[in-house]
Amino acid sequence: MILNNLKLSNYKQYSHLELEFREGLVGIIGKNGAGKSTIFEAILYCLFGRDEGNKAHVRSAFADPKATVELQLDFMIGEIGYRVRREFRGKALAVGAEFYKNDVLVAKSVSPVNDELVKVLHMERDAFKRSVFSGQKELSELSDTSGEARKRMVRRMLGLDTLDDAQSRVNTDLRDLSSQAAGQRQNLLSDDSRESLKSEMAEREKALETNSLAVKNERQILQGIQEKHRAEKEKFDQEETRFKRHSTLRNELAQADERRAGLILQVENLKKKEADLHQQKATQDNIRAEFTGYEAEKKAFDALEHERSKHINREARLTKIAETSEQLAATVLKIKTLAEQSAERPSIASALVEKQKSVANLEAEMETKRGDLRSIDQQIGGIQAGVRERSEKLERLRALGSEGNCPTCLQPLLDGYERALAELENEIIALQTKQLQQLEVQKKTVTEAGLSLKTQQATTRLEAEKLLQEQTRLTEVARQQTTEENQKRQLESRLTADETILREIGEVHFDEAAYQSVKAKLAAQEPRYREFLSQENYLARELPATLSALKSAESGIAEAGQKIATLTAELATVGYDEQAYNLAKQAVTNFTEAFQAQTETLRALEKTGLELQNEQSKSTEKLRINERILAQISDKLEEVELLRRLTEMLGLFKTEILEKVSPGISLEASDLFNRITKGKYEGIRVDENFDFAITDGGIFYPIERFSGGEVDLANFCLRIAITKAIMDLSGSSAERRMEFLAFDEIFGSQDEERRMEMMLALNYLQEQFRQIYIVSHIDSLKDFFPHLLEVQFAAEGSTAVWR
Template sequence: MIIQSLALKNFRQYRNTTIEFKEGLIGIIGKNGSGKSTIFNAIVCALYGVLPTSREYIRSTFAEDNATVAIELVFEIDNNRYHVVREYRGKSLQAHASLYKNNSAIATSATDVTKSLEDIIGMPQDAFMHSVFAAQGELRQISDTRGADRRELIRKIMGFSMLDDILQMIRDDRNDKRRFIEGQQVMLLSEEDIKVKESELEKHYQELSHKEKTVDEFQKNHELLSQKFLKAQKKFEEQQEIYKKHNDLIKKKTEIQAHLDNCTHNIAEAKERLKQLENAKVEHEKLYSQEQKYNVCKKQKEQLEHARMMNMKKQELQKQYDELIHELYEKEQSIEAEKEELKKLDNLETMIKQYENRKNEIEKTVQSLQGKLYEIREDLGGIEKSVKDRKKHIEQIKKLGKEAECPVCLRPLHEAYDATIARLTAEIEGYEKKEKAQLKSDAEKTELMMKNTENELKEIDTQRNALQQQKAQLLEKKKNVEKALGEIRKKKENLNAINLQLQELGNIAFDEHEYDRVVEEYTNLEAIHTRFIGLDVLIREIPVVQQKIKQLEKQKDELTSEIKKNSESITNVAFSETLYSEIKIEYESILQEKEKITKKLNEEKLLYNDIKNAINKIVSELEKDKHNRQRIEATKHEFELLQRLEKVMDGFRESVLQMAKPVIANYASSLFNQLTQGRYQEIKMDDNFNFLIMDDGKWYPLSRFSGGEIDCANLCLRIAISNAIRDFSGSGAVGFMAFDEIFGSQDNERRNAIINALYSLQEQYRQIFIISHIDDVKELFPSILHVQTSAAGSKAVWM
């Protein structure tokens, strides 16, 4: 695994930074708090989704409250390029993640990304953090763990916890078998139950044999009666057919007679109607002369109504014409007055333009003053931060005292104690009395200038708004004048159209008295006209009624002939009511007897099936009990095999852990011997995984040695565990190591030895990252990544 690049956005000290990593031994150098360890924290977070602190503190202090925090890590394993993206969005910093392999997405949720990366890297987070990766202050974590906890920790780091999972699976399977056996044994039949059920089974078999004979007897009787029933049924069906034909003919005769009666009645009604129509014809002829007079009067009325309508139309048009003439005169007088007021519009627009130009000049002045004030406040903030930092440094130094060691580099403080406090105090006084006072004075002057300028801007806005309001009112009047002119044009067009219509109508001759006389005469003749029209309709009905009478007479003759034929058919059927009743009684008697014996037969068959079902139930229960006993025996055999497998697996788990001890010890001994230049020959682990170091041929616990030697041993143990993981897994996936502040407890000679040992590991680990705040170690690294702070956030630069 080779890390190629890391991109950070709004993550702790970093605003927006991308780091392209090199291969080889790399020193990450920078002041305390600059963000060196944050680089390692970001790598762990990208790979395993583990945040270095509480979620609410990971967003940069200079970022907005809802700004997205993003980490992007690109690394290579087995010539495959992987790209991890983890984002924390919104105020609640909701986690999102995605993983790409060779630019193709393979996981799109935070949980799936973490699971996929554990499979790709070949080790979980615990193994990663306790072998190739050591955060600041965690180098001794393995040696500081005690007793059974250290044993469990190494088992987990080595990836042997899967053996625990397998052993638990075996135990769970064994327990399932035991519970199955216990549950099935409760359900088994006792010996006494089996004997009772076998006795019941024999009794049921005897009852079944007796019942089978009874059913056979009823079956034979049923068959004999069924044959007798079929003969009676045939005779009855033949009589039913004759009975049906006889009834159908009677029904048909009744229907024909009803049609004949109806036809006779209809002929009488039609003849009466014809007599009424002939009387109407006589009356129609008498009213003919009055109808002629009505038609002449109607024509006169229509002509007079047309003339009357034209005369009313002309009067209405003349009225409209006079009203339009008056409206046009008043509208034109009003428009002339409005035009005089609109002449003020051009002067208003010139004044508004002058105010807008002045406003633009003042706004530019305000922007300039705001920029100047922002720069002053930014400088004040920088000075206050410098004063705060120096006060904090003074407080820390006084708290430690002259005889204390630096908590980072472990050097004595007494050499520079007084000089440092004096220098920091002088710097604070210089900031407070000179730079800060001058900046506050400049800020007050700038704020006063801004206030005066903003007041002038408000006054200009007030005056300009008043002119804008006057302009809007005049524009509205202008729009109304244009609208009024359009209305005048339309009214003139209407006036011309009305005048043209009046000319077309000309003089109209209309006599109102003549019109009233004609209307009165028309009204008197209208009732006679209505009667004449009604009689005319009746006369047209005469030939229709005559034709109907002819058809009804013909229909009457046909129905009389059909009744005669129907009576002959009834006689030919030869139906006997007495014979039909005798055969029906015989049929119903046999049917009743047959239904009775059928019911009894079904009852006996039901009893027979009940006995048979009882037998089957007992047989099934006995078979099920037998089958359950066989299953219990088979499961007992499986249970015994699982018990033996549990013992074998438990022993194998312990053997594998014991196999790891010499591998880790050999790697650690070789590296520790190299780092101590042969002073300490070997490191080993006892049965409880306590670490022992050989000194002059004797074994001593790790606690006997100095802090630097303990840190050195822990470094060797971590590298040894990493090599052992690689050997046991058969994978070389993790090709880098990263250690944070491992030189603090080492002297120069030991530092050089550690660097030389790390050089020798470059064949196995193509990237080795070492974080340190000690400037003296810069020359020891072939590549230096310098982390430094700025107002825009921390940044990392290759030196």
């Protein structure tokens, strides 16, 4: 696998970055904080979708709060090209991802993309980071630790720390299961308790059998009582039926007697009311003649009221017709005045058009004069240019003198000098005195004519504006005339309508004195007349109703008497005997009490049986729970044994892996160390406990024996060897082999000689890795890198430039 290019947008220190990765040994240089390590953080995030820091800090501080953060990495595995794009959108930094294979989209969204990348890379993020990225602390920590701590560190570097975690979880489960089994043992029944419980259950079983026989016997007694009770109950039901029918008939008979008495009293009252109403009717008949004349006068008064209404309406119409006629006359006069004023509109409009044409014609003549003036100015400019040209020639000739050469033909001037001077002076005089003066006269003439035309145009325009104002005023007069004519038509229509209504009303003969006299007379008689009418209405309503009610009451008395006779006859046939009824009722009551007593006895026995069964069930459940706990303890003990064997196997498996990889690490580290030291040291040995020794003169010495430079080189070689072992354990094939390696600040505070030895080692590594990137802020190393990538910090975002 090699990297092709990286694109960043609004990511941490970078506003925009497009980086093409080169092959070979590359130094990434720049000041602290410029963003060197950020490049590798971006690579890791593209490949595995996880950042070491807080997601809230991925957006550049100088970017807009809603700007999209984008990361894109292109890489090759064998001949296949891959591209992974990740982004953070919006203020909430919503995460998105896409994965392409040979420019074809194969996965979208975070989880599918991460799954596909693990399949393609054949390693998880931690293994990738341990095999590709190395820091200064990771080099020195190999020699700074020893014993079990160093073995744990190597296991972590090889990715075997997951086995440590698995073993720890197995041990935790082992302890938990053992504790659970011990706790459950405390809940088991003792042997004595179990035997005592079984004995109690046997005695309880005998008691249950005795209770069952007693319940059976008492239930038979209860059934005998029920049969005798049923026979007595049938007798009582027959007597109860007679009693209920006898009671019903007695109630109905009492109600019929009560109703008949009420109706008799009602008939007496209605007869009294009938006599009183007839007496009131006789009184009304005696005074009826008194109000015959009142009704005739009332009809006459209604006729007078109608005439009065017509009279008032006629007077109102006459007043309205007079007002409308007056308004109509004023409107006609106003229309006449406005029409006289509007008669001038055509002449004003015609005069305005003529004035506007005159203004336009004068403008055209003025434009012609402007053209003439421009032409004259151009001619004057041409003549002035000719005068300047000849004056310059004259000055040049005078400067050359008679002995000089002609600037045009390059021949000596000699005798032609004075002649040339005279010709030039004559030409200047002719141009200034003749042509130029004539043109100035023409210009003056044209200018005066133009000013005259301008004065005429201003006067004409002022007259046109006055005509326009007058036309506007007359237009308003015409509008007012139209309004008044509409008003005239409305008044004429209103007048016609009022005259029509007046004709429909016709002549009216209304006597106000007669009207008031009749009105006063009727007002005096009206209270007594209203009282008379009220009494008439009362009699008309109450007399028929009273006669009808009287007839109905007499009919009801007859019906009630008939019903009383019927009920009396039926009551005699019921056959109810009070003494027989009480005897039957007492017999049923006696059997009911015996039945209830026997029922209570039976229920007490059944309750005792249920209590015995409940206790028996509880004892059975205790034994069942005890057996279940025994089974669970047995299962847990089996699982404890299985976990114990598993943790032993995990320990053996870890030891076996370390023993398996240690020879390969020794071989790889020895070969690299021997080449770097140019044969001074034959190699490095790594034993099964991962204690390191360096061969010097064929003898293995502990690493502590050597100087800091040799130790650093040994640590570096061991780190490279472990990196290859990690790649082998990850199952990388030849075409999927990781050919990219990165070291972040591995030089630290080493002196120049040690740095050179490290650079020599890195140059050797180019034979095995196509891309080796070294992050460093040490300027003295610049000249030793075949390629340099300089990261520079700026307020608007860092940049990365190849040098």
